[in-house]
Amino acid sequence: MTNIAFIGLGIMGNPMAVHLANAGHTVAGVDHSPERAAALIEAGGRAAGSIADAVKGADVICVMVPDSPDVQDVLEGENGVFQNADTGALIIDFSSIRPDVTQQLAEQARALGFRLLDAPVSGGEAGAKNAALSIMVGGEADDFAQAKPVFDAVGKTVVHVGPSGSGQTVKAANQLIVAANIQAVAEAVVFLEAYGVDTKAALEVLGGGLAGSTVLNQKKENMLSRSFEPGFRIDLHHKDMGIVTAAAREAGVVVPLGALVAQLVASARANGDGKLDHSALLRGVERLSGKDVN
Secondary structure (H helix, E strand, O other): OOEEEEEOOOOOHHHHHHHHHHOOOEEEEEOOOHHHHHHHHHOOOEEOOOHHHHHOOOOEEEEOOOOHHHHHHHHHOOOOHHHHOOOOOEEEEOOOOOHHHHHHHHHHHHHOOOEEEEOOEEOHHHHHHOOOEEEEEEOOHHHHHHHHHHHHHHEEEEEEEEOOOHHHHHHHHHHHHHHHHHHHHHHHHHHHHHOOOOHHHHHHHHHOOOOOOHHHHHHHHHHHHOOOOOOOEHHHHHHHHHHHHHHHHHHOOOOHHHHHHHHHHHHHHHHHHOOOEHHHHHHHHHHHOOOOOO
């Protein structure tokens, strides 16, 4: 089995670290909020007091933090991975960050004797809890092969998509599709309700046809009940849509629907919904329709 350091025990990282411990790996977890390590400890892992403590002797170092600056701080910081990990360690960044930042970090890692895979995930909190995440991996093929047991412990669909940065590029495309899909479902719900249709029954039949999707299946109850406890926060999807639109501009391609949805996500955030689940884009549709949003 593998000695694993897991940095970031939030909504996604916590169950992922637990799955790795349950798979028999030795896991040391660290987070800004130490109480988040409780589930990992119960699964047989340990809570590390710092990144330096977590990565000492680790063969694999997993990172799951919110944004590009967070990953840079974890890896490059004064008390970070690059200064404290054993040379040769394999770093797996499960975070969703800018592809260009990933490529820069991968170059630094190689120069320092480390190996870095970018491995952003899709599937939200439910996918993390059920070890059913989709994982898109960028980096060297040999490193991917070595990391496969780690990926298999936390994910269901695991694909090597190309060199460093490729995983983040595919994740950006994923977030474009997910945001557009959530927006479409939200508009459909408000439309159906306006006509007094049995909305739950309508979504059931829509889910069985071409309109069906994982987004519809996972988010319809949130929308029907107006319960938006975060599985994936609007704040984070706002960050991801910024990555999509910036990367598209750099590549010289147009994403007109993506640009529109990015603005709708930004509007939701500006209206105070940033901490809610991204299914709360429904509230933006209601605002635009002149409805009262509590």
